[in-house]
Each structure stands twice: as C-alpha cells, then as structure tokens.
Amino acid sequence: MTFNELKEYQPDAVNLLKRAVESNRLSHALIFASPGEVGEIALAMRLSQFLLCESPVSSLEPCGKCKSCKLFLENGHPDFHEVKPKGLLRAIKTSDMLAMIKSLQNTSHSGYGKVVIIHQAETLRKESANRFLKTLEEPTAKTYFILLTSRVERLLPTIKSRCQIFRMKPFSDEVLLKKAEKELKISGENLELVCLLASGRWRRAVQLSKNIDKYKELVKRLAEILSERDNATSSAVIFAKSILKEKKDDRKKFEEKSKKEISAKKKELSDLDPTVRKEIIAEFEMQLKSEQGAIERDDKAGLFEAMDALWRDVLTYKATEDADLLLHKFMKSAIVKLAGKYSEDEVIRNLNNINVVRGPTVYLNTRLDIILQGLLSQAASKSAEFTPLRAAIVATGL
Ligand SMILES: [Zn+2]
Known part of the structure; x- marks a missing residue:
C-alpha cells in the first residue's frame, strides 16, 4: 500500500511522518502505538522501504524500481530485519533479539542504512529490553528501529523516552464499515453488531465476524x-x-x-x-x-x-x-x-x-x-x- 492509500486509514500518523521526514526530524527509534491491526504493519513496511530506497519519488514515497526497492518487495533485503514473538506464550525470544543486535554490527550491504521492525514490542523480556536499550544509546549511523505495540504502557520508560511515538487511531466508523462490508463474510444485523463491538479495531472485527453466533450465545x-x-x-x-x-x-x-x-x-x-x-x-x-x-x-x-x-x-x-x-x-x-x-x-x-x-x-x-x-x-x-x-x-x- 502506498502512503496515499494508507492515509485513508491513518491520516494523522501519515501526516506526522511526512512532516518529520520533510523537516529532517525523523528519529532513528520510532514507536507505532496502535489499538491493533489498524494499518500499522503496512505503514511500518512502507516506511522501511522508503528509508532503504535509493531514489525516493517524494518526501515519503519509495520509487519501487531501484535495486533496494526490488529486494525489499521480494522479501530479501539484507539490511531489513524483523523480530517477531514466537511460541505459545507469544513473547520475543532473547536469542532473536541478541542475533538482531549482533547483525547490526555488520556494515550495511546497500549503503543506505538498515531498518529493524520489532513486532509486539511489549513482549520484550527485561534482559533483551535492556540490551536493546544499550543499542539505542549508542546508535549506529543510519539504523532505524520501528517498534510496533498495542500496549505502549508496557514498554520500559527508558526505551519510550528515546523513541518518537506515533499513535495510530482506531478506524473511523465509516472506514471500518466500508472495509467490513467488503472483506468480512457477514451482513445485516451481524455486520452492524460486529462494527459496533469492534469500535474501530480491525483485528477485533475479523475475530468477531468468524465467531459471531458463538459470541451471541456467550453474551446471552x-x-x-x-x-x-x-x-x-x-x-x-x-x-x-x-x-x-x-x-x-x-x-x-x-x-x-x-x-x-x-x-x-x-x-x-x-x-x-x-x-x-x-x-x-x-x-x-x-x-x-x-x-x-x-x-x-x-x-x-x-x-x-x-x-x-x-x-x-x-x-x-x-x-x-x-x-x-x-x-x-x-x-x-x-x-x-x-x-x-x-x-x-x-x-x-x-x-x-x-x-x-x-x-x-x-x-x-x-x-x-x-x-x-x-x-x-x-x-x-x-x-x-x-x-x-x-x-x-x-x-x-x-
Ligand atoms: Zn526505490
């Protein structure tokens, strides 16, 4: 998705990002705080592609044609890393964090810097959070971190204070209804119920739409x-x-x-x-x-x-x-x-x-x-x- 398309879902966050980039004030450590699946992953991916792009077409859009963009879109960019929670407890493994931190010591392959996305950053354990903090304190040139979280209050205050926080909003009623009508297999009374209960959170709308009869039984x-x-x-x-x-x-x-x-x-x-x-x-x-x-x-x-x-x-x-x-x-x-x-x-x-x-x-x-x-x-x-x-x-x- 382009930033123009993403603007429909997160107008404020996209405008703030644009302004930060244009005025050269984009921090190397960003937090995308969201109520869950409201476009934050797509936004983080697009921003990563832009940061690695060799010749961006505008202040926030990557070209999509350069070597770097091509590698990125083929999921094979050597300077792009993602850390995700794993296992039944859905926590980020300390070994994964340490491996990521170690990989930052290698020089950038393309020369256009590095980008790391940390998904569900609230599940970082104390040990790896502290190691990560050290990395933030001694930033290597042109390395960007994007921390995604739906529970920003659970992040260490020392990490938060070093990051620029972008708050994603729940979808507006119109955006949610439009998307739900198009993508979810429900209609009529159930569609209305799901949209009301999800109150702008796409992830909740998807989850409810799959089990709406069960949900109704439960509340009864x-x-x-x-x-x-x-x-x-x-x-x-x-x-x-x-x-x-x-x-x-x-x-x-x-x-x-x-x-x-x-x-x-x-x-x-x-x-x-x-x-x-x-x-x-x-x-x-x-x-x-x-x-x-x-x-x-x-x-x-x-x-x-x-x-x-x-x-x-x-x-x-x-x-x-x-x-x-x-x-x-x-x-x-x-x-x-x-x-x-x-x-x-x-x-x-x-x-x-x-x-x-x-x-x-x-x-x-x-x-x-x-x-x-x-x-x-x-x-x-x-x-x-x-x-x-x-x-x-x-x-x-x-
Ligand atoms: Zn490019």
Whole structure:
C-alpha cells in the first residue's frame, strides 16, 4: 500500500511522518502505538522501504524500481530485519533479539542504512529490553528501529523516552464499515453488531465476524448467570468449567492438527540434508505454536470484552432507557432485566473489576476458570463483604 492509500486509514500518523521526514526530524527509534491491526504493519513496511530506497519519488514515497526497492518487495533485503514473538506464550525470544543486535554490527550491504521492525514490542523480556536499550544509546549511523505495540504502557520508560511515538487511531466508523462490508463474510444485523463491538479495531472485527453466533450465545449465557444475582455462584462455576474444557479441547485439536502438518512437512522435505531439515521443521513448529498462541490470547481477551460490552449496555439503558442505543440489540429484554436488577454503582464496580483482571489474565498464564468464576460471583453478589474476586486473584497469584 502506498502512503496515499494508507492515509485513508491513518491520516494523522501519515501526516506526522511526512512532516518529520520533510523537516529532517525523523528519529532513528520510532514507536507505532496502535489499538491493533489498524494499518500499522503496512505503514511500518512502507516506511522501511522508503528509508532503504535509493531514489525516493517524494518526501515519503519509495520509487519501487531501484535495486533496494526490488529486494525489499521480494522479501530479501539484507539490511531489513524483523523480530517477531514466537511460541505459545507469544513473547520475543532473547536469542532473536541478541542475533538482531549482533547483525547490526555488520556494515550495511546497500549503503543506505538498515531498518529493524520489532513486532509486539511489549513482549520484550527485561534482559533483551535492556540490551536493546544499550543499542539505542549508542546508535549506529543510519539504523532505524520501528517498534510496533498495542500496549505502549508496557514498554520500559527508558526505551519510550528515546523513541518518537506515533499513535495510530482506531478506524473511523465509516472506514471500518466500508472495509467490513467488503472483506468480512457477514451482513445485516451481524455486520452492524460486529462494527459496533469492534469500535474501530480491525483485528477485533475479523475475530468477531468468524465467531459471531458463538459470541451471541456467550453474551446471552453471561446475562442469564448475572440475572440470578445472589444465586449466581453455582452457575458461574459451571460456566467457568465449560469455558476451561472448551479451551482444553481447542488445545488438543491444535496439537493433533499440528502433529499431522509436521509429519506432512517432514515427508515433503525428506530429500534435504537432515540438519537443514531439522532446522526448518523447528521453525515451522514454532510458527504453528505462535499462531495458536495468538488465537488463544484473542479468545481470552474476547471473554472479557463480552462482559465489558454487556455491562456497558446495562449502563446505557439505565441512563437513557433507550433500547436503540444498545450494542446487543438482539437481546434487549435480557438487558432491560439486568438494568432493573443492578444499581448504577454496582455496574460501575463490575466494569472496574473487569479492567483490573483482564490484562494480567490475558497476558500471563493464569487459571482463566478461577478468575471468571470469581469475577461473575463477585458481580452478582449484593454483599459488600463477599470477595470471591480477591480470592481468585490470590489463588491465581496475579
Ligand atoms: Zn526505490
């Protein structure tokens, strides 16, 4: 995508980049902070190509024809590096960071500098973050770093202070709707629901569109449990167990599927030298795990999003009594019922509780069932002394 095309998605960020380049104030270390998949990767790729281009056509567009551009577009530019998180935990490996840092000591192949993109930079472990910081402190000429993150608050303050931060915005309602209509396989009521829930985040829209019926079932189930109020605990336990079982089944299915894919890959590569084959297989296995890790994390985040959206609807209805303003219009009566059963203070307390646990539960390997159970029982309880959420937090060691 060209910068002109990217401007439709991120007008402010593109203009700021353009101004920084034109006035020669583009920092060698950039952070693209985004709410997730709103064009930041395409923007980072285009900027990288521009920075390596031998004869840019304008202040921000690469030529697309020079040797450097050609190598870049063929994915083979020797001065361009990407570091990505790997494995089920989806974290950047220290060894990958160290290898990247080491490679910077070699002179630039083309003489036009080097560019490094670090994906999901919030998953940098402390050791590699500190090593990286040293690299930033002693910049080599013409090396640019672009750190992509959807959790900029998780980056080390010392790294942030050395970077120029570009904030990507969620898509506007019009852009999201236009793109969703074109690219997602949903329409009518479901299309409207997905766009409302995603509120400008493309990644969430894609994820929801694939599982929209399941999502609707989930919110209905949550509303049923919460409407039981003080009797909700046993339903919450059953619900949490079923979610845990679902996750375990998904993991099992993934393991079986990847076993098959790996043995097929081994057959396909049977002519290769065993050492080379082993390396390729290990890389392939890591890639499968990374993909599964991302799906599992999105799934977990989706549960908290569903609860959050449900409570927001209850709050909206309490404030306006207008069912047309709800996100979940397909379950108006259940939301009206909840609005009658919960006070405004209780709804706000529940929204706060979700915020406290969602980050750590999604990003760390905690017992999701215990947290869910605690969160729902806490939400439904009328007693101020009843603190299952705190108990859950203690039990899972968050
Ligand atoms: Zn070029």
